[in-house]
Amino acid sequence: MRERAKRVKMLILDIDGVMTDGRIIYDSKGNELKCFNVLDGMGFVLLGQAKIKVALITAKGSKAVLRRARDIGAVEIKRNAIDKLTAFRQILKKHGLSAKDICFMGDDLLDLPVMRRAGLAVAVPGACGEVKRAARYVTKKEGGKGAVREVIEVILRAQNKWRKLVGKYDR
Template sequence: MIEQAKQVKLMIFDVDGVMTDGGLYFTDAGEELKAFNSLDGHGLKMLQNSGVKLAIITGRQSQLVAHRARNLGIDYVHQGAHDKLASFQSLLAEVGLSAQDCGYMGDDVIDLPVMRRVAFAVSVPAAPELVQQYAHYVTGRQGGHGAVREVCELIMQSQNTWDAAMAPYLE
């Protein structure tokens, strides 16, 4: 698993069930709400600062996701991706990388076509067993509750960038 994480130049995340708890919340007016974890957000920023590019591929379309991505400085966002493999292939062309340069974190069977092609596939404990079988790593934390941060730290540790990321906080 450490060897796979070492290869990651681009880490791609699903949203619902990975960056959030997977719940879909709606107001009476029909507006969608999502809760994102601030620890996950800081982990994403640290991973990006370590030199790993970040992307989102999600099946749903949401202004909330676009706003969160802008807030975190995530440049590559593919929403409404009902065919995640096609979105993944488009993303690879956009960033000029191969599948073996990528990691992907997903939580459901729709994520399997991408998970089966990347160097480092990650899932969460709530994912169906079939999805977990194709993951190189299943997080200890649940989606929306620190799972993304856990993966960011794991990648930085495997790439020997963790100590440099922590140095400003430990001076």
């Protein structure tokens, strides 16, 4: 897995169940509310400093998702993407990347086609069995509870960037 992580140039994420715990809350006006993890947020800052891009592919498309995409500096967001493979291919083409350059994190059946093609496929512990079997790595942390940060650290350590990035904060 380390060799695959060394090659990563972009992290592509599903949102519900990966960046969140998978629960959907609706307010009294019908808006979707989502909870995101601050440890993941700092991980996105470190990824940006390491010049590794982030993209999101989701079958849903709430305002909360757009806000989080903006907050984390995602270069691409594909919303309402039931066909995630098409969205994946569009992202690769637009950014001049190959599937081997991608780490993809997913948790459910819609994610399988991308997981089978990404250079590094990652699942969260709560993922369905098929997704976990397709993954090269299953995180120790649950979706929405630091799983994304865990993978970011794996990538940055494999690329020998972690210590330098952390050193900026450890003075």
